[in-house]
Structures are given as C-alpha cells and as structure tokens.
Amino acid sequence: MPLLELKQVASGYGSVEALHQISLSVEAGEIVTLLGANGAGKTTTLQTISGLLRTFSGEIWFDGHAIHQLSPEKIVRLGLAHVPEGRRIFPGLTVRENILLGASNRNGIKRSVLENETDEVFEIFPEIKRFENVLGWTLSGGQQQMLAVARGLMSRPKLLMLDEPSLGLAPLIVQNLFAAIRTIHSRGTTLLLVEQNANMALSVASRGYVLDSGNITIEGTPQELLNNEQVRIAYLGGH
C-alpha cells in the first residue's frame, strides 16, 4: 500500500471545482514531484491533502488512514507535514523559536528533547544555524525558505510536502536548498515536492506527475518526463 494515495479526488473553492478527479500515489521512501504551470492546481492539491480544503469527492489515504474527512491538526499528527507557499515566518520570533513552533502539534514532549531536535534540524541547514537568535523575518528569502522547511521537520513527518520551495531564489541558493532536500530524504523522510522548476525537481525525484487545469495529464519517471515533448515545451523551455 502506498504511503499516500489520492483516488479520484475532486476539490476546490466554495462550490467551484479546481481539481477534477485526480489520482496519484507516493510510496514510502520516494521523492515524488508534482509539476504544472501557474494556476494548474498544485497548491490546491497540497491544501486538499493536508485538510485545509474540503474534498468534494474521492478518497485520500495516508499510512493506512482515510484522511479526507479529518482536520488539519489530526492529519499533521498522523505524520503528514505541509510547508506552504510563501514561507510564513512568524515575525516576532527568533529563528530558533520559529523552528520550535513546528513541534506545537506534539503534546507532552519535554522542552529539552525539542531543543535537541532543533539542533539536529540545524545540522541540515548550517546557513541558518548562525542566525538562530535573530528575528526570523530579517533573514534573506532563501534562508526564510530553509527556516520554513526546518519548521516543517519539527513535526517529525513521515511525508513532507513542499510547495514551490525554490520560488524566487537565486540559482546558487536553489542548489543549497535541493542539497538539503536530498539530506532530508536520505535521513528517511518521504517527500511530495511541488515545483515549477521542473529541471531541479526531476533531478531529485523518483517519479513525477504533471497537473494541467486541475487534471493529471502525465505520470512517469524523470527520464520519461524529460523525454516527453509536452513536458519539454511547457516546463523545460525546450523542443
């Protein structure tokens, strides 16, 4: 059984359907990428999985549980974390405090244990470790993105979903971020990665899906997607 499985899921905003019966799966240990143009429905997909948007029809299964009727809090507690688009740093808190807040769903864990886990997370992101005591919002865009991912890790997810982590970052920073994504994966976390940067996403993924106007149109290995004419024209700027 896959770690995450969407079966014919429709969802959207109010009564307007934005996702039309999409099916996808993520096996434990994979990095799966979800590609698509602006407005394709990538963010809607992640928000539906994490319970922020209501599923109109279909089923979502995670780690043996049907989650399409559950609250976002319950879904996080099952081990599914979502780092949203746009970083969302808590402005009045330090970098370290921002990270610690990622553990707020885990009740009854000693502060000292969480402080140790924060130090472990900093090992993955040495660029932000030296800023641990400064206010989070003063960091650069790339550092804020790393902070957002670091905070997501504090819920100890089995599956981490990242929504366009590379958006707006300089190429060198994107390289650093993807190195961190590889490290997170090698330490045992499964990832669902939403990206418009198809080249980077396909360089780390084991499989990918293409979303177009709320429909999954293509699924395959990175090699298959890189060789697909439609993908090349739409997402890789090639022919």
Ligand SMILES: Nc1ncnc2c1ncn2[C@@H]1O[C@H](COP(=O)(O)OP(=O)(O)OP(=O)(O)O)[C@@H](O)[C@H]1O
């Ligand atoms: N809050 C909202 N209310 C109504 N419609 C929305 C809302 N957010 C998104 N939509 C619509 O849902 C569709 C999918 O949008 P979504 O944000 O999921 O796309 P996306 O693939 O994440 O795009 P981007 O790459 O720009 O982030 C679009 O048609 C969009 O206009």
Ligand SMILES: [Mg+2]
């Ligand atoms: Mg989006």
